[in-house]
Amino acid sequence: MKRILYFTAILAVFCGLAGCEKKDCNGDLDGMWQLTEWKNSQGTVMATRESMIFYSFQLQMMNFKKLTEPSLNINSSFRYAADGIQVYDPVIYIGGGHDQIQEMSVLGPLGVPADGLMKIESLSPGELVLSSATQGVLKFRKY
Numbered sequence: 001m002k003r004i005l006y007f008t009a010i011l012a013v014f015c016g017l018a019g020c021e022k023k024d025c026n027g028d029l030d031g032m033w034q035l036t037e038w039k040n041s042q043g044t045v046m047a048t049r050e051s052m053i054f055y056s057f058q059l060q061m062m063n064f065k066k067l068t069e070p071s072l073n074i075n076s077s078f079r080y081a082a083d084g085i086q087v088y089d090p091v092i093y094i095g096g097g098h099d100q101i102q103e104m105s106v107l108g109p110l111g112v113p114a115d116g117l118m119k120i121e122s123l124s125p126g127e128l129v130l131s132s133a134t135q136g137v138l139k140f141r142k143y
Contacts, residue, residue: 035055051068113133
């Protein structure tokens with residue numbers, strides 16, 4: 001009887017360890033988003049869908065891409081709350097398996113303010129609207 005209990009306990013531990021995996025934790029925010037329109041705080045259009053700017057969210061990591069010239073590919077960490085996100089520690093791959101932390105200003109051309117704070121104006125499974133005092137309003141579609 002003790003052997004069965006011992007075997008069952010070991011089996012339960014192995015099953016528990018095998019079942020541990022990271023899962024998305026950001027609800028509707030998780031996934032890939034394409035910028036459809038960016039208007040600055042004066043209402044001037046800064047970028048549209050043709051600008052090919054993309055944000056991707058997964059776990060506590062974020063990826064920014066701009067596919068038009070000059071192209072950009074930047075990763076960062078972020079914190080998510082119901083009313084907004086805070087982007088911090090942008091990094092660029094410099095080769096040889098190494099990243100280099102950049103100044104927040106590197107994200108300016110992608111609509112991220114220098115302080116990294118962006119308010120979530122609206123979020124649904126297919127649409128995201130972010131805003132900041134310095135960068136204006138950014139609208140995205142999920143793809």
